[in-house]
Amino acid sequence: MLRVEGASFEVKKGRKKLVILDDVSFSVKPGELVVITGPNGSGKSTLAKIIAGIETLSNGKIILNGQDISTKDCTERARMGIAYSLQAPVHFKGLTVRDLLQIASTSGETFCGENLAEVSGLLEKVGLDSGQYLDREINNSLSGGELKRIEIASVIARNAKLVIFDEPEAGIDIWSFNNLIKVFNEMRKNSPECAIVIISHQERIMKMANRILLLKDGKIAFDGPSGDAMKMMRDTQ
Amino acid sequence: MMDLDKIERDLMREVSGVTGIPEGAYNFRVNGKSIGRHSSDKIDIIPKRGKSGIDIRIANNTRGEIAHIPVIISASGLKEAVYNDFYIGDNCEVTIIAGCGIYNCGADDSIHDGIHTFYVGKNSTVYYIEKHCGIGPGAGKILNPTTKLFLSEGSRAELLMEQIKGVDSAKRLTEAELKKDAQVVIKERLFTHGKQLAESKIVANLLGDNSSVDIVSRAVARDYSVQDFSSHIIGKAKCWGHSECDAIIMDNARVNAEPALDAQNIDAELIHEAAIGKIANDQLMKLMTLGLSRRQAEAQIINGFLK
Numbered sequence: 259m260l261r262v263e264g265a266s267f268e269v270k271k272g273r274k275k276l277v278i279l280d281d282v283s284f285s286v287k288p289g290e291l292v293v294i295t296g297p298n299g300s301g302k303s304t305l306a307k308i309i310a311g312i313e314t315l316s317n318g319k320i321i322l323n324g325q326d327i328s329t330k331d332c333t334e335r336a337r338m339g340i341a342y343s344l345q346a347p348v349h350f351k352g353l354t355v356r357d358l359l360q361i362a363s364t365s366g367e368t369f370c371g372e373n374l375a376e377v378s379g380l381l382e383k384v385g386l387d388s389g390q391y392l393d394r395e396i397n398n399s400l401s402g403g404e405l406k407r408i409e410i411a412s413v414i415a416r417n418a419k420l421v422i423f424d425e426p427e428a429g430i431d432i433w434s435f436n437n438l439i440k441v442f443n444e445m446r447k448n449s450p451e452c453a454i455v456i457i458s459h460q461e462r463i464m465k466m467a468n469r470i471l472l473l474k475d476g477k478i479a480f481d482g483p484s485g486d487a488m489k490m491m492r493d494t495q
Numbered sequence: 496m497m498d499l500d501k502i503e504r505d506l507m508r509e510v511s512g513v514t515g516i517p518e519g520a521y522n523f524r525v526n527g528k529s530i531g532r533h534s535s536d537k538i539d540i541i542p543k544r545g546k547s548g549i550d551i552r553i554a555n556n557t558r559g560e561i562a563h564i565p566v567i568i569s570a571s572g573l574k575e576a577v578y579n580d581f582y583i584g585d586n587c588e589v590t591i592i593a594g595c596g597i598y599n600c601g602a603d604d605s606i607h608d609g610i611h612t613f614y615v616g617k618n619s620t621v622y623y624i625e626k627h628c629g630i631g632p633g634a635g636k637i638l639n640p641t642t643k644l645f646l647s648e649g650s651r652a653e654l655l656m657e658q659i660k661g662v663d664s665a666k667r668l669t670e671a672e673l674k675k676d677a678q679v680v681i682k683e684r685l686f687t688h689g690k691q692l693a694e695s696k697i698v699a700n701l702l703g704d705n706s707s708v709d710i711v712s713r714a715v716a717r718d719y720s721v722q723d724f725s726s727h728i729i730g731k732a733k734c735w736g737h738s739e740c741d742a743i744i745m746d747n748a749r750v751n752a753e754p755a756l757d758a759q760n761i762d763a764e765l766i767h768e769a770a771i772g773k774i775a776n777d778q779l780m781k782l783m784t785l786g787l788s789r790r791q792a793e794a795q796i797i798n799g800f801l802k
Contacts, residue, residue: 312780336786348781351741352713352799361795362785412785 259453260286260309260420265318267304267476278304280476281318286420291446291454293464293484296473302457303345305473306424309455310342311335322420339419343412343426345457347405349397355381355408356392362415380411383444385437402429410441421445423456427463435462442466464488498530502598502630503567509659510594510626511565521563522549524577526570538562538589548578548610551591555584555616563592566609571601571633576608585616585647594626597636597662604635611642615677618649625654629661639666646677648703657684657801658693667695673734675703683712684801687720687748694723701734701763710738715797716748725753730763740769743800 267279279301286292294302307313309320311332320328327335332342350358359377378388384407394400396408406429413421426438439462445452456463464470470487472480480487499507503525507513513523516531520538523531527547534540537557541550551562564579583589599605615621629636644652658665671679679699687693699708708728716722728736742750754767774796782792 310784312784331783332780333783333786333788336784342784344777344781344784348775348777350778350796350799352802353795354799357795357799358785361782361787416785 259288259290259323260455261319261321262305262309263319263321265305265308265320266316267301267308267313268316278476279308282473282476282478283318284471284478284481286453286455288419288451288453289446290468291442291456291466292469292471293467294455294457294471294473295459295464296479300473301476302473303424306342306422306455306457309420309422310340312342336416341413341416341418341421343409343421343423345424345428347396347409349405351395351397353396354393355396358396358408358412359415362412363417377415380415381408383414383441384408384411386411406430410438414441414445417449418452420453420455423454423458425457425459427458427460435460439463439466461488499525499567500569503569506567506569506596506598506628506630507565509628510567510596511563511592513563513565513592517561517563519561519563520551524564524566526568527573527575535560543578546578547575548580551579551581553581553583553587553589555586557584557587557589559588561590561592565593566595566607567598568595568605568607569598571599571605572603574604574606576610578610579612581611581613581615581621583613583615583619583621585619587616587619587621589620590622590624592624594624595638595640596627597629597638598631599629599633599636600631601633603633604637605633606635606637606639608639609641611640613642613644613652615644615646615650615652617647619647620651620653623652623654623656625656627658627662627665629663631661635663636661637664638662641668642670644669644671644679646671646673646679646706648674649676650674651678651680653680653682655682655684659684659686660688662687662693663689663691665691665693665695667693669695669697671699671708673699673701673703673706673708675705675732677703677706679708681708681710681712683710683714685712685714685716685722685724686797686801687714687716687722688718689720690718691720692722693720695725697726697738699726699728699736701728701730701732701736704733706732707735708737710740712738712740713800714740714742714750715745715801716742716750717745719747721749721751723751725755726767727755727757728765728767729757729759730765731759733760733762734764736763736765738767738769740767741800742771743797744771744773
């Protein structure tokens with residue numbers, strides 16, 4: 259499904275080069291749930307953005323279903339079946355929740371949820387009442403938790419082959435964490451071929467994973483089954 | 496519908512939503528002449544003598560009625576100033592749908608100056624919708640609307656004024672004078688492109704206690720177009736005034752926003768907000784990760800913003 263080969267990402271800071279990702283390689287199979295974890299600044303979000311096509315690799319390759327997509331932009335990757343949930347949801351003046359979910363469910367090659375019932379259903383899945391939210395503007399009148407849930411709904415709407423969530427638990431303090439876990443479980447049940455990559459620090463999310471990737475200083479420090487990772491992390495604490 | 500060609504019919508639909516003879520009172524002005532006029536029991540439309548325009552007299556207690564007064568210009572080089580005066584009785588709730596569309600395929604500028612004056616009776620509400628657009632490969636499509644509002648005690652006016660596309664030059668002036676407990680909401684949407692110029696000046700005089708004005712202007716300027724926006728709220732009583740001007744600037748456009756507040760009473764509460772900026776990159780990125788191209792994402796953001 260997804261192969262990341264020797265991925266490196268550097269930025270210039272004054273005269274210095276800052277290495278954010280250093281020769282990162284891993285793969286994700288269809289139906290697999292992989293959690294990427296690691297300390298702040300270890301390169302997790304950058305890695306997610308590189309897979310989604312928002313940032314461009316300095317070196318290396320991204321392969322999706324055997325095809326090198328390293329030079330494809332994020333629109334092309336979205337149309338090829340990659341969905342990406344941002345850590346910090348974006349505000350829009352004028353665009354409503356309905357607009358966003360309709361764009362998400364009808365654009366590109368993936369297609370689902372074109373009608374009101376399905377768009378409403380997406381909101382119900384993330385614990386929001388569609389009657390109250392569909393015609394709200396996606397602006398700062400919504401709380402951080404509400405925006406995050408709408409962000410997650412927009413990604414579920416994609417019905418994608420590979421879904422990347424960047425810290426989905428961040429900001430959803432009011433919404434019970436159980437609902438989020440339920441969303442992931444439902445996705446796995448309803449789309450058994452869909453690969454899910456979650457950037458998270460939450461133990462309950464890590465326990466759901468088939469595999470854990472631990473990033474440290476832009477390198478993979480561990481890549482293995484969830485149980486082994488949890489044990490290793492407990493031992494090193 | 497009436498005696499209009501396809502272009503005129505399309506323009507009529509675009510600026511006023513009219514596709515046939517509407518219910519209620521109407522006056523259709525095409526190329527400087529009224530081609531259809533109808534008064535209802537409670538809304539009387541009378542042509543002015545000695546100058547272009549109509550008087551629209553609305554009886555007390557008229558509720559739920561709509562009057563359509565669209566203007567179409569398809570004769571290149573036509574220049575007109577039209578004076579429409581609205582006398583709205585007490586305790587009314589009415590909707591006025593205006594709007595002007597110009598099609599110009601000739602070498603001379605077509606100009607429509609529409610001067611609308613509203614006298615709104617006590618405890619009445621008027622909704623006013625005005626849409627402007629221009630099409631055709633010819634010379635200038637120029638629209639200069641003036642809207643004056645005199646709001647009696649306890650009355651309310653809600654204005655939605657849109658300039659959607661193709662207007663080469665516009666000088667917009669909106670003035671409101673509010674008595675006790677009167678309210679006005681002014682929503683303006685301006686889109687300019689090419690080398691168009693648009694100027695909008697809004698002046699609200701809050702004269703009576705508990706009067707209020709809310710001005711919300713959203714504008715998009717692209718290509719080499721220039722927009723000049725100013726709002727001036729004058730509070731002479733215990734009142735509330737708010738002006739919000741938001742603009743998206745693109746390409747080589749220029750946007751100038753000057754909101755001004757003038758409090759002349761210690762209980763006048765006046766606020767202004769103005770923001771000009773390009774389309775945020777994170778907005779584009781979010782929509783692109785949903786499968787839209789950059790161009791499609793831009794269009795969605797602009798459409799939403801001007802909605």
